[in-house]
Amino acid sequence: MKEMSKYNYFHKAVAIVSILTAAQAWAADTDRDSLSVEIEMSGTVSNGKYAPMWTTANRFGMSGNEIKNGYLSAEVGYSRELKHNWRTEIGLELAAGLNTVSDAWIQQAYWDISWTCLNLSIGSRERYGWPLEKNAELTSGWMVEGTNNRPIPQVRGEIKEYWSVPGTAKWLALKGHMAYGYFPDGKWQENFVAPGQKFTRDVLYHSKALMFRLGNKEKFPAEFEFGLMTAAQFGGDLMKKNNDGSVIMQQDMPDGLKDYWKIFIPGRDSRLANVQGNHCGSWNFGLNLYFDEWRVRGYLEHYFEDHSQMFWQYGRWKDGHIGVEINFPKNRWIETIVWEGLNTTDQTGPILYDDVFSFKDIQMSGCDNYYTNGQYLGWQNYGASFGHPMLLGPEYNSDRSNRIISSRVKAQHLGVTGNPTNEWRWRMLMTYSRNWGTYFEPFDNIKKQFCGMAEVSYSPESLRHWDFKIAVAMDRGTYPGNSTGAMMTVRYKFSK
Template identity: 55%
Template structure:
């Protein structure tokens, strides 16, 4: 099974959806959006770039125009179909033309089969998409990965539990699409990857019954992987040679689902560990409802191998702790989010593997989050798949596809308000400290302040129109200083 076969199947499924639903009335809507930003720094302010599903640029001046059609219909016998095509033309971004979304969702009751490239917020732990700094494994920071995804997107009560237990989850396989960008981006002597497959799965449980107790507890796990594909090294003449040819048969798909050691056709590191690049997170949340108030605390513990998946080396020290308050309806503040994140410990600096068995012990530390010796980095089109406070390879000026600073501690605050039905605003303020990596530390601790101040207007007198204007202000000695503005204008409406 190669990538062309997968993409052909995705497009066939997408264009077959209208035929399935031709017996029913249909709803077709459109959207048109234009956005541009300017700034005076080496890079654009971080929040002009981050958590925009990759439709953004780290460059100080960039923009795009996008347009799309959304087909949506509820059918008989609990069936529901949704399909969307979303195209964008961009200036000073990683590509001048982007198929941002092209997907078909077929749902029956609480089950959904999603096929294609779709902007998917973080899952399975729900965070405030407007105010959170983002997920640690995968979320809205990078361009969507085309995939086939079977899921229970919302909590479903498990029968026989008296509404006290509910579950949701998913299983997905897909393919990364950025190998042409990788080949152009890397400099001679550096490595890149092509034809890499994607896998993720999750299970989340919710304990609680709001009809009897205004308290809910959630616990679950998310696991993701890169597998198959080739690793190449760029030559001085611009050509590339294959260094590693990873297996891509059905056995590799099974080993992505149940992590297992690689065979003789994989690199030595995969033979003694697991085949592919695996990472994930444990997720916890506690929500309390008090009249019109909502209080929510959550923890996402990140792990990049089995040593941090369990308490093998003591208590967990890396992850993101968050707290969210939703206020009763008022004119000024609707929600507040605070998050504290650490990726500094990574099980410690020491890595020792006694594969010969001479000493009888092994220390699996220096986890090197988001980096991988075969696939370079957990990224897509230069943007990190996880939290944007760890800037992705797109920021590297030496043509290396790695995270140069994955040992980070950060504080983040997000505040939003809805003064009226026409006006809304949000403010994001982040502060991060960077230490580099264990193998390549920075020359000194570096600090970065990033902020966004944004106002949106959707006038009632101009139905379907909306505009958002924002100011970004960054200060620090990691990404540098930058001040800029961003303007987005959109129009939505029904065709029939």
């Protein structure tokens, strides 16, 4: 890296730290409801072609996948209780990175205004476990969208937490959201893709979800959750990069006012090859059981990209993400265990619109090719898969194409965490996956991969604002490959 770049990194870091140090000093003399300041620095050193998977994945796009990378972030958050059940919350997080997808960026910038159970969120904000709750510390990921990439700037109306429906004695509760936003990574795509490759820019975002919960654990030790989430890309431009680095537009996707409604209720569009936009979604199910101090949770996230997997048209569901989480009674060593299984190999089978002469009335809509679309290419943001990280994003593509090279994956995952003392905490993640490529471009042989990480956290009581984490990680296999490395994170957090 050039010396001037290092000089800029240093001054960006100094500026961030100076601003937040001043904010902390100001907070000491105020009577605001809540003000928090957080500064975090993290660095990874490894060998191989890429940094180990679990030093990169599910970190909201902060870490890079290069073998040596790091970042410095600083966050200010403020919230205040208002009269008549109103509440407001604002936050700003700035970051600078070394060997990350951006030199400096705004990680979060949001304003939330809430009244009772309703919330309006404007801007980009990190969100955990929506709409299906999973253990963010131990899970391998979410299928539609999760914690694997930077937050999308959006306007979002929501019921964030389960709200008990009046008149049901707390036996029925619901939550949901509707959002429109914007994918900000168009320039990154243009710089990333190789000459001759396609990319998108100015793409718009839409998502919505509705979840129900049946049960009252105060009366009966079980709860059942179910619901639907859908998400989509629409609008924007499909571009192609020329050999000389210039770009040409290949398709201008519709993004007028009426198209916001068309993306809300998908329908065929004569201007495009199929329905308008790039759609995906999941049916979500959860079962919580409570036994004294034990809690057992099972969940299923069934992923789909069109009607062929959305309903039972093609038989039983074979693709999805299933898991079991066990929370143990308080003890010195093990707090929670999570097991998960992932399968995306079916995709409604290998036949796509097969026009067999003797069966002209039968439409075979297979080859769903998850996370890839004809107009919108990869379901990604800044090179990271927008959904589950085991379907590796374009950042791992040596040909610098904007697509998911292997969408047909089976994986087993185990996560364990413990809290031996008030100062020490540990967690371990282990994942074994098999990768087939895609129906259209299958691998010559099954690529197998193991990804593991062990992490220890130390929060000394004598330094109550500080947290220290050290992780060692190892990948072994053929996709993405072998690597061994370590990651260290230091965090300072002050709140008032």
